[in-house]
Amino acid sequence: xxxxxxxxxxxxxxxxxxxxxxxxxxxxxxxxxxxxxxxxxxxxxxxxxxxxxxxxxxxxxxxxxxxxxxxxxxxxxxxxxxxxxxxxxxxxxxxxxxxxxxxxxxxxxxxxxxxxxxxxxxxxxxxxxxxxxxxxxxxxxxxxxxxxxxxxxxxxxxxxxxxxxxxxxxxxxxxxxxxxxxxxxxxxxxxxxxxxxxxxxxxxxxxxxxxxxxxxxxxxxxxxxxxxxxxxxxxxxxxxxxxxxxxxxxxxxxxxxxxx
Numbered sequence: 001x002x003x004x005x006x007x008x009x010x011x012x013x014x015x016x017x018x019x020x021x022x023x024x025x026x027x028x029x030x031x032x033x034x035x036x037x038x039x040x041x042x043x044x045x046x047x048x049x050x051x052x053x054x055x056x057x058x059x060x061x062x063x064x065x066x067x068x069x070x071x072x073x074x075x076x077x078x079x080x081x082x083x084x085x086x087x088x089x090x091x092x093x094x095x096x097x098x099x100x101x102x103x104x105x106x107x108x109x110x111x112x113x114x115x116x117x118x119x120x121x122x123x124x125x126x127x128x129x130x131x132x133x134x135x136x137x138x139x140x141x142x143x144x145x146x147x148x149x150x151x152x153x154x155x156x157x158x159x160x161x162x163x164x165x166x167x168x169x170x171x172x173x174x175x176x177x178x179x180x181x182x183x184x185x186x187x188x189x190x191x192x193x194x195x196x197x198x199x200x201x202x203x204x205x206x207x208x209x210x211x212x213x214x215x216x217x218x219x220x221x222x223x224x225x226x227x228x229x230x231x232x233x234x235x236x237x238x239x240x241x242x243x244x245x246x247x248x249x250x251x252x253x254x255x256x257x258x259x260x
Contacts, residue, residue, distance in 0.1 A: 077183045079187075080187070081108050081110060081184075081188060082108050084108075084183070084184060084187055085107075085108045088105045088180075089103060089105050094161070095173050095176055096160060096161050096162040096164075099162040099165060100162070100163075100165070101121065101162045101163050102121075102125065102126045102127070102162070103161050103162055104121055104125060104126075104128055104131060104157075104158065104161055104162070105161055106155075106157040106158075106161075106184055106188070107128065107155050107157065109155050110187070110188055110189055111188075111189060111190065111191070112154070112155040112188065112190040112191070113149070113153070113154070113190070113191050113192070114144075114147070114149060114153075114154045114190065114191065114192050114193070114194060114258065115154065115155045115156075115157060115188070115190040115192075115193045115194070116140070116144075116151075116156050116157070116193075116194045117157055117158070117193060117194065117195050117196065118131055118132065118156075118159070118196050118200075118234070119159050119160065119196070119197045119199065119200050119233070120158050120159065120162075120163050120169065121158050121160070121161075121162065121163045122163075123167070125163065128156050128157065129156075131156055132156070132234065135238070136235070136238070137151060139234060139237065140196075143237075143247070146251050146252075147251060147255045147258060148255070154194075155188075159178065159181055159200055159203075160177055169199075174200075174203050175203060177203075178200070178204050181204060182219060182221050183221065183222065185221045185226055186221030186224075187222075189223055189224075190226055191226075191227075191258065192227045192228065192229070192254060192257060192258055193219065193227070193228040193229075194228070194229050194231065194254070195229070195231065196232070196233055196237075197231075197232070197233040198230075198232060198233070201228075201231075204219050204228065205228065205230060216228070216229055216250070216254060217230065227257055229250040229253070229254040231243075231247045231250060232246075232247065
């Protein structure tokens with residue numbers, strides 16, 4: 001027993017010094033999570049490894065031993081608007097495929113006078129008409145009146161076709177959805193777009209996005225560009241007078257463009 005204690009003490013000393021094997025002369029792991037001591041490795045194998053070892057392999061049948069990877073989009077998206085909308089509705093590789101709630105696909109509508117883009121459907125949304133909650137819808141309808149439009153006259157769509165878990169989009173997923181939305185705008189070719197939300201504006205406009213800059217920026221897409229007024233999110237617009245003041249300036253410029 002004394003020999004075993006001495007071996008463990010010796011191994012622990014080298015482990016504390018940052019040396020995990022006898023042939024690795026480089027110290028590492030000082031600040032990160034420390035690996036388990038060698039006498040515990042067999043008991044702490046990853047779940048995937050233990051699960052894979054319990055599967056009986058059948059010759060000629062491939063068995064996945066790693067967890068499924070994140071959903072990915074194909075290298076090329078459909079080149080026609082109807083096919084693109086069908087792809088969004090049916091493709092299991094979309095980021096939203098594992099999320100709960102109704103799938104709300106953008107309309108297969110070309111040449112809309114104005115497209116209003118929100119980040120995600122409201123909680124409990126079931127269709128395009130309910131993408132915004134009741135309070136947001138009334139506010140946006142009043143805002144659109146300054147453009148001579150009502151909310152029923154614009155194409156309303158969201159970046160995410162389903163509401164993400166917890167109502168939060170991570171940056172990687174947001175980047176994927178922005179590329180998808182840009183492709184959609186190239187197919188739909190609206191006269192103008194109204195983007196509600198700073199994160200979405202940054203994702204769609206890139207370096208052009210500047211909430212304090214004058215003028216209407218452009219979203220570049222495969223068929224050219226579309227003018228896009230970038231406003232704050234509906235909740236922020238409803239609660240911050242300064243945000244409403246900046247949005248009013250952008251709306252005036254957009255109104256001028258729509259009536260040019």
